[in-house]
Amino acid sequence: MSERPVTTVLFDLDDTLFDHRHSCMAGLRAMRDLMLCLDGVSDEKLEQTYHYWLELVHKRVLTGEVNSEEARVERLTGFFGEFDHEVSEKELSVATERYTGSYQKSRRTVPGSVEVLEALSGQVKLGILSNNLVEHQLPKIKDLEIGQFFESVTISEEAGAKKPEPEIFQIAMERLASRPEETVMVGDSWESDIVGATSFGIRSVWVNRYGIEIPDEGVAAILDSFQPATAAVEAILNA
Numbered sequence: 702m703s704e705r706p707v708t709t710v711l712f713d714l715d716d717t718l719f720d721h722r723h724s725c726m727a728g729l730r731a732m733r734d735l736m737l738c739l740d741g742v743s744d745e746k747l748e749q750t751y752h753y754w755l756e757l758v759h760k761r762v763l764t765g766e767v768n769s770e771e772a773r774v775e776r777l778t779g780f781f782g783e784f785d786h787e788v789s790e791k792e793l794s795v796a797t798e799r800y801t802g803s804y805q806k807s808r809r810t811v812p813g814s815v816e817v818l819e820a821l822s823g824q825v826k827l828g829i830l831s832n833n834l835v836e837h838q839l840p841k842i843k844d845l846e847i848g849q850f851f852e853s854v855t856i857s858e859e860a861g862a863k864k865p866e867p868e869i870f871q872i873a874m875e876r877l878a879s880r881p882e883e884t885v886m887v888g889d890s891w892e893s894d895i896v897g898a899t900s901f902g903i904r905s906v907w908v909n910r911y912g913i914e915i916p917d918e919g920v921a922a923i924l925d926s927f928q929p930a931t932a933a934v935e936a937i938l939n940a
Contacts, residue, residue, distance in 0.1 A: 705883045707883060707884070707885050707904075707937075708879060708884070709827075709828065709877050709884040709885070710821060710884070710886075711829070711884060711885070711886045712828070712887045712888070713831060713887065713888030713889060714833070714841065714842070715831065715841075716811070716908075716910075717811065717814070717889045718810060719810065719811065720809050720810060720811045720812075723807060723809060724803075724807045724808055725748070725752075725804065726747075727804060728804035728807075729744075729747040729751055729800070733747060734799075735799050736786070736792070738784045739784060742784065754776045754780045755776060757776075757779070759833075762833075762834065763832055763857055763863050769834060769836065773793075773797060777796060777797065778793070805844070808841065810845050811910070812928060813927030813928035813929075815847065816928075816930035817927045817930050817937070819850075820930050820931070820934045821937070821938075822850050824938075826852050826877050827850050827851050827852060828851055828853040828855065828876065829842070829851050830855050830869065830886070831855070831856050831857065834856070834858045835858050835859050838856050839854075842854065852876075853873065855869065863893075864893035864897040865892060865896050865898075865900065866897070870897060870901040881903045882903075884903045885904045885938070885940045886898035886903050886906070887905070887906045887924075888907070888908060889910070891907060891913075891916050895920060896920075899921070905921040905922070905940065906921060906922045906923070906936060907922070907923050907924070909924070909925055912925070921940070922937075922940045924937075
């Protein structure tokens with residue numbers, strides 16, 4: 702049986718539409734300029750170390766084990782500990798201010814993503830499906846000026862479920878009055894976006910901008926860039 706035509710496209714936010722990695726790196730460089738313990742540390746080492754602690758603590762944020770402030774302290778304490786530095790409360794405050802300021806100032810969309818949204822708008826229903834806190838995600842959407850493209854925004858905190866759990870995909874479907882077999886999920890996380898969508902009967906497109914090894918060929922279409930937009934749109938609509 703042939704696939705139904707696509708009527709709905711769901712997009713992940715971080716590192717799919719919002720260039721989270723770019724902003725993180727801007728924040729980390731700002732902290733390196735401030736903290737002696739980071740002097741001479743390479744961009745790669747900074748990013749790898751911070752990403753480890755970000756992912757470790759973020760999982761606990763999504764389950765409600767820690768709040769945003771507790772997560773910040775735990776994440777930065779662990780991060781600086783990797784560089785043999787026991788960070789003080791004052792240093793935490795200053796480092797947070799420096800990181801956050803640079804992170805927010807450098808917010809940008811993933812190259813080509815706006816052109817893709819413009820091309821899809823009017824052809825299909827568009828929604829955002831993101832694992833995070835509402836207080837973090839809504840300001841990003843506003844700053845990126847992409848909110849006008851979407852009929853719904855589903856964020857794990859307010860939905861009470863997180864990708865790859867089927868409940869959050871069900872909520873997104875209900876909000877858009879759509880069916881899984883007519884929907885495509887576009888995201889950068891293999892486990893959360895691709896496995897989650899596929900398990901729910903949604904076709905998927907994996908945004909793999911950094912050449913990560915493909916876990917399972919044939920499960921999803923793959924985009925290494927949203928440019929040119931015409932090719933990306935064709936890949937999404939024919940996932």
